[in-house]
Amino acid sequence: MAKYLLLKHYRGAPAPANDVPMDQWTPQEISAHVQYMQDFAARLEGTGEFVDGQALAPEGTWVRYDGEGRPPVTDGPFAETKDLIAGWMVIDVDSYERAVELAGELSAAPGAGGKPIHEWLEVRPFLTAPPTVTE
Amino acid sequence: MPAVDDTLQLYFLCAHPSLTPSSAVALTLRAVGGLTTRQIAQAYLVPEATMAQRISRAKRTVSGVRFDRPGDVATVLRVLYLVFNEGYSGDVDLAAEAIRLTRRLAAVIDHPEVAGLLALMLLHHARRAARTAPDGSLVRSPSRTAAGGTPSRSPRASRSCRRPSPATGWASSRPRPPSRHSTPTRPPPRRPTGCRSSRPTSSRDLTDSPVVRLNRAVAVGEADGPRAGLAALAALDGSSPSSRLHPDRESPVPRHTAVAAYLHERDGDLATAARLYAEAARKAPNLAxxxxxxxxxxxxxxxxxx
Known part of the structure; x- marks a missing residue:
């Protein structure tokens, strides 16, 4: 089994095919979208492939150390050009092909007009611990 | 000093002021509630090892505490309230667990504030089922039906409320908590005339926090119309430089924007309302x-x- 991170972006990903801001959808389209995401996660729990899913607020801050005895330096909010993570799902699957298949399904979540958003998702493999036995 | 019941002593110990809030909560659930470390970890969505460390550090912190005088009930109530307010996840229903622990506390100590907190929890809990639809989405209070409540809990809550409680107590002055248990976007039910002179005013007099005044603006909007509600909101904004800041954190009062959106909608200004709802959504602290x-x-x- 291998773990993959499916990353969803507020900004920074290529534009999806069905690119309409959510507050311009109908309430029913929003409900259908939310339901699709919940069903997707529930199905992966059922197949034993779901690890974690979290959503992030759009606003954040840069922070760094500023030397002994000084408070950390903060900067923000994030510049408009910054790549902005909206949330993620972690899956634990048998193969890279399966990870790509699932990311494709997640990207098909319905949006405006009930049509798939075709959202670009980033699929990132976890670095794992070295295997116990090497052959 | 009179002998303090062992159970009560355990409550005091687990809520000792030397503990951080998160440690006190964890220790109370473990030592008083009897939950397993795994259950508590799941409920708070942290790894089991993290929760185990939190609990053992808390135990070390209070290991030297001597009981030569009674503990402070207020610290115990604060911890129980934190547990109640945390929400629900994992196998353990933290709100139900908080009620169970507060009931047990009420059984070993005759204290009006304990009765007040229990009443507050039972009233919130009775309406809990009606607050969300089966798919987890929020239900605004005008859309809720009376049948959605948990009626069996309400009589007990009402009885607890009738017990005398000091003016500073939980039952009388606690602002509606800034949590999923109360949302100004789900305002109090429209009331018949007469409520305007009593409830909105008295809650402001008791605790003049921005959160309470925000809730008051919603109540005024229901009683006197959206223009009056917006005026109350404007008064909140202008009363002091920090009036839009939450007292505990340097952040705007939760749901301020959502309340403004709701009042503008009722006032017929749909463009402003839509813009403010979208802005409130960007600031929302949870997915629901x-x-x-x-x-x-x-x-x-x-x-x-x-």
Whole structure:
């Protein structure tokens, strides 16, 4: 089994095919979208492939150390050009092909007009611990 | 000093002022509630090892505490309230667990504030089922039906409320908590005339926090119309430089924008309302609220397109 991170972006990903801001959808389209995401996660729990899913607020801050005895330096909010993570799902699957298949399904979540958003998702493999036995 | 019941002593110990809030909560659930470390970890969505460390550090902190005088009930109540307010996840229902522990506390100590907190919890809990739809989305209070409540808990809550409680107590002055248990986007039910002179005013007099005044603006909007509500909101904004800041954190009062959106909608200004709902959605602290507020913006935008 291998773990993959499916990353969803507020900004920074290529534009999806069905690119309409959510507050311009109908309430029913929003409900259908939310339901699709919940069903997707529930199905992966059922197949034993779901690890974690979290959503992030759009606003954040840069922070760094500023030397002994000084408070950390903060900067923000994030510049408009910054790549902005909206949330993620972690899956634990048998193969890279399966990870790509699932990311494709997640990207098909319905949006405006009930049509798939075709959202670009980033699929990132976890670095794992070295295997116990090497052959 | 009179002998303090062992159970009560355990409550005091687990809520000792030397503990951080998160440690006190964990220790109370473990030592008083008897939950396993795994259950507590799941309920708070942290790894089991993290929760185990938190509990053992808390135990070390209070290991030297001597009981030569009674503990402070207020610290115990604060911890129970934190547990109640945390929400629900994992196998353990933290709100139900908080009620169970507060009931047990009420059984070993005769204290009006304990009765007050228990009443507050039971009243919130009775309405809990009606607050969300089966799919987890929020239900605004005008849309809720009486049948959605948990009626069996309410009589006990009402009885607890009738017990005398000091003016500073939980039952009388606690602002509606800034949590998923109460949302100004789900305002109090429309009341018949007469409520205007009593409830909105008295809650402001008891604790003049921005959160209470925000809730008051919602109540005024229900009683006297959206213009009056917006005026109350404007008074909140202008009363002091920090009036839009939450007292505990340097952040705006939660749901301020959502309340403004709701009042503008009722006032017929759909464009402003839609813009504010979308803005409130971006600031929402949880997914249920964000989805709810986005839906509100979408509903108004769809109406404006027609």
């Amino acid at each position: 609220e964000r989805d709810h507020l986005t839906r509100q913006a979408a509903r108004l935008n769809a109406r404006r397109r027609r």
